[in-house]
Amino acid sequence: MRTIYILWLRQIKRYLRSKSRVFGSLAQPLLFLVALGYGLGPVFQKAGEGNYVQFLVPGVIGMAIIFSSVFSGIEIIWDKQFGFLKETLVAPVSRVEIMLGRTAGGATTSTMQGIIVFLIATLIGFRAPSALSVGLAVILMFLIALLFTALGTIIASQLDDMQGFQFVVNFLVMPLFFLSGALFPLSGLPSALAALTRIDPLSYGIDAFRTALGGAPVFGLGLDLSVLIVLTAALVAIGSWLFSKIQI
Amino acid sequence: MTDIIEVKNLVKKFGDITAVNDITFSVARGEIFAFLGPNGAGKSTTIKMLTTLLDPTAGSIALAGFDPKHDPHAVRKSFGIVFQDPSLDDELTAWENMEFHGVLYGIEKKVRRERIEKLMTFVELWDRKDSLVKSFSGGMKRRLEIARGLLHHPKVIFLDEPTIGLDPQTRNHLWNYLKDLNATEGTTVFFTTHYMEEAEKVAERIAVIDYGKIVAIGTADELKKKTDTSSLEDAFLALTGRKIRDEEAGAADAMRQRRQVWSGGNRR
Ligand SMILES: Nc1ncnc2c1ncn2[C@@H]1O[C@H](COP(=O)(O)OP(=O)(O)OP(=O)(O)O)[C@@H](O)[C@H]1O
Numbered sequence: 001m002r003t004i005y006i007l008w009l010r011q012i013k014r015y016l017r018s019k020s021r022v023f024g025s026l027a028q029p030l031l032f033l034v035a036l037g038y039g040l041g042p043v044f045q046k047a048g049e050g051n052y053v054q055f056l057v058p059g060v061i062g063m064a065i066i067f068s069s070v071f072s073g074i075e076i077i078w079d080k081q082f083g084f085l086k087e088t089l090v091a092p093v094s095r096v097e098i099m100l101g102r103t104a105g106g107a108t109t110s111t112m113q114g115i116i117v118f119l120i121a122t123l124i125g126f127r128a129p130s131a132l133s134v135g136l137a138v139i140l141m142f143l144i145a146l147l148f149t150a151l152g153t154i155i156a157s158q159l160d161d162m163q164g165f166q167f168v169v170n171f172l173v174m175p176l177f178f179l180s181g182a183l184f185p186l187s188g189l190p191s192a193l194a195a196l197t198r199i200d201p202l203s204y205g206i207d208a209f210r211t212a213l214g215g216a217p218v219f220g221l222g223l224d225l226s227v228l229i230v231l232t233a234a235l236v237a238i239g240s241w242l243f244s245k246i247q248i
Numbered sequence: 249m250t251d252i253i254e255v256k257n258l259v260k261k262f263g264d265i266t267a268v269n270d271i272t273f274s275v276a277r278g279e280i281f282a283f284l285g286p287n288g289a290g291k292s293t294t295i296k297m298l299t300t301l302l303d304p305t306a307g308s309i310a311l312a313g314f315d316p317k318h319d320p321h322a323v324r325k326s327f328g329i330v331f332q333d334p335s336l337d338d339e340l341t342a343w344e345n346m347e348f349h350g351v352l353y354g355i356e357k358k359v360r361r362e363r364i365e366k367l368m369t370f371v372e373l374w375d376r377k378d379s380l381v382k383s384f385s386g387g388m389k390r391r392l393e394i395a396r397g398l399l400h401h402p403k404v405i406f407l408d409e410p411t412i413g414l415d416p417q418t419r420n421h422l423w424n425y426l427k428d429l430n431a432t433e434g435t436t437v438f439f440t441t442h443y444m445e446e447a448e449k450v451a452e453r454i455a456v457i458d459y460g461k462i463v464a465i466g467t468a469d470e471l472k473k474k475t476d477t478s479s480l481e482d483a484f485l486a487l488t489g490r491k492i493r494d495e496e497a498g499a500a501d502a503m504r505q506r507r508q509v510w511s512g513g514n515r516r
């Protein structure tokens with residue numbers, strides 16, 4: 001437990017000290033919120049889908065979370081390059097604890113990012129149905145963040161430098177984001193696209209999120225939570241195993 | 249009692265390169281043991297295999313009776329290490345780096361806090377404890393690495409070129425501390441160095457390693473006798489035909505040194 005805590009604390013400290021990261025990673029979701037929210041709002045309304053900002057906000061929070069979680073997972077590459085990873089690897093602690101500590105740390109900072117986006121969205125007119133739904137949304141943010149931090153960590157454990165990073169963003173994070181229903185409703189899609197959205201774990205995260213924040217469910221909260229929890233557990237297990245295989 | 253480190257026919261290959269080529273040696277409990285060899289000889293690679301960071305290609309290792317490959321956790325509980333390359337978190341303060349280490353090694357809070365203060369005072373960094381490590385000079389970082397490596401009082405401590413970048417005063421200081429630890433707690437000390445006088449003065453036994461092979465092993469006197477020379481430097485030359493000099497650094501080492509320069513490191 002103490003191992004997990006100290007690893008978690010380290011991530012939080014690094015996050016709070018790096019203002020550029022806190023603010024830099026807010027730019028993208030805010031741009032989406034404003035440009036798409038206001039730009040596509042009228043079209044969305046005309047198509048009879050209701051208020052687009054209200055629809056979009058959960059998606060954009062999801063975006064902030066997936067980007068910052070995968071990125072904090074990827075931070076391991078820095079640890080490899082700056083040598084700090086060795087210090088963690090030779091320590092007499094189980095690899096599961098290392099994986100859990102790192103993942104929890106990255107997920108916490110990503111959740112903070114999500115909360116900031118949520119607050120800003122509230123400023124520009126987003127309304128959550130109740131305080132309870134906000135609480136549920138924060139829990140879901142953390143769960144989604146755990147999943148994608150674990151995923152980022154797994155990928156990073158297999159990379160040696162940041163050169164692979166752009167590849168990961170273009171071929172993994174972007175597709176996961178665009179196919180997740182963050183930007184458009186998942187109902188009435190062509191069947192091939194619908195199938196893709198169903199194998200995208202983020203779809204379930206966004207759906208759970210939107211349901212919590214007063215939107216209409218697509219899969220239902222039960223399925224959403226099951227998918228998220230099972231997948232996160234599997235990724236943490238895989239990550240721990242990969243950690244035990246790292247050679248430096 | 250069995251030896252604390254037992255290595256038999258150890259081999260490590262990286263593709264075509266054989267970094268460690270069939271070495272066999274052992275280190276007794278409580279011994280101070282040195283690896284002496286030119287750049288690229290395979291010293292760090294051997295240490296990495298002993299400390300669970302690399303899997304051997306062939307051969308066997310027992311550290312405190314455990315095999316790093318099959319029982320890494322038990323091995324990790326037995327040793328401490330000061331790496332040759334940097335391994336601090338630059339974004340944390342000096343004190344936080346120490347605290348992180350202490351918690352990972354399960355040192356009880358009171359003892360931990362006391363030791364941290366003692367060791368940081370010892371390496372003259374206590375007054376800088378709340379500075380971020382990235383603001384430190386190369387020598388200060390090195391001193392912090394050493395203080396951290398000593399924090400948890402392991403059975404065996406590995407020091408991979410610990411004194412590189414340290415001024416002579418600190419170097420002396422460090423060896424006195426280690427000898428004291430060795431005498432009072434029976435800590436086994438395993439170190440690598442490029443400094444002949446250091447190996448001769450500190451180590452009870454020295455293994456000379458070159459091209460991944462141990463070419464001679466014994467006390468400094470034994471090595472001199474064996475090669476019929478009067479100084480360890482000459483013995484070393486006779487054994488390897490090469491001078492140990494930082495200027496002769498291989499490509500990997502040259503790169504490492506450049507990196508140290510970039511990150512503000514000062515080599516001596
Ligand atoms: N990860 C790696 N991949 C490929 N080759 C490697 C790797 N690590 C080490 N080597 C090679 O193995 C050989 C031994 O390297 P090692 O770092 O063990 O030398 P060393 O004795 O510690 O030298 P130095 O005094 O420069 O620290 C070198 O030829 C080096 O290039």
Ligand SMILES: [Mg+2]
Pocket residue numbers: 291292293332408
């Ligand atoms: Mg070396």
